[in-house]
Amino acid sequence: MKIFFVTSNIGKVKEAKAFLEPLGIEIEPLKISYPEIQADSLEDVVKFGIEWLKDRIPGYFFIEDSGLFIEALNGFPGVYSAYVYKTIGLDGILKLMENVENRKAYFRSVIGYYNGNVHIFTGTVQGKISYDKRGTHGFGYDPIFVPDGYEKTFAEMTTEEKNAISHRGKALKEFHRWLKENLKY
Ligand SMILES: O=c1nc[nH]c2c1ncn2[C@H]1C[C@H](O)[C@@H](COP(=O)(O)OP(=O)(O)OP(=O)(O)O)O1
Numbered sequence: 001m002k003i004f005f006v007t008s009n010i011g012k013v014k015e016a017k018a019f020l021e022p023l024g025i026e027i028e029p030l031k032i033s034y035p036e037i038q039a040d041s042l043e044d045v046v047k048f049g050i051e052w053l054k055d056r057i058p059g060y061f062f063i064e065d066s067g068l069f070i071e072a073l074n075g076f077p078g079v080y081s082a083y084v085y086k087t088i089g090l091d092g093i094l095k096l097m098e099n100v101e102n103r104k105a106y107f108r109s110v111i112g113y114y115n116g117n118v119h120i121f122t123g124t125v126q127g128k129i130s131y132d133k134r135g136t137h138g139f140g141y142d143p144i145f146v147p148d149g150y151e152k153t154f155a156e157m158t159t160e161e162k163n164a165i166s167h168r169g170k171a172l173k174e175f176h177r178w179l180k181e182n183l184k185y
């Protein structure tokens with residue numbers, strides 16, 4: 001089967017393909033930008049995005065909204081992660097975290113799939129903000145996020161390694177489980 005992934009982030013596409021294509025699900029990226037509302041939750045952003053997209057996409061599709069939530073910053077950048085990445089970036093986050101001992105943070109991913117109805121799948125990974133940028137793989141905040149149980153950042157992992165433990169990998173796993181149960185392929 002083939003489903004569309006509406007996103008402008010090629011890093012997300014790479015991860016979704018690495019996870020789902022070996023399981024027999026073909027991903028067709030569609031770079032259509034949709035309004036991302038200013039909301040308190042990733043779920044609300046996804047639900048609004050689907051409502052806006054559903055009559056504009058020729059088939060079943062999914063979108064994904066994600067964010068990095070830093071405990072010492074009361075959850076910032078959270079739902080504003082994309083905007084913060086584009087404005088103050090990794091150096092800005094490291095600066096805000098200077099002299100902050102509590103490095104705890106988590107990533108969260110919310111996938112919304114539309115097949116006539118909306119289905120939501122989520123995943124979270126706990127970790128810490130590093131003291132400097134490390135690694136060249138991945139995208140976004142990967143060079144400053146160290147998942148619990150590891151010494152290296154997401155940017156020091158291969159796509160497969162990251163997928164096995166990441167927020168997006170977990171959401172994709174839930175998504176795949178649902179597809180398998182409901183489509184009986
Ligand atoms: O695994 C990740 N590793 C590092 N950084 C990440 C990850 N997952 C999301 N992020 C960053 C990217 C973006 O700055 C923001 C999410 O914003 P978000 O709107 O979901 O993504 P986006 O605008 O890059 O692509 P899209 O076209 O799918 O909306 O957090």
Ligand SMILES: [Mg+2]
Pocket residue numbers: 036082
């Ligand atoms: Mg976005």
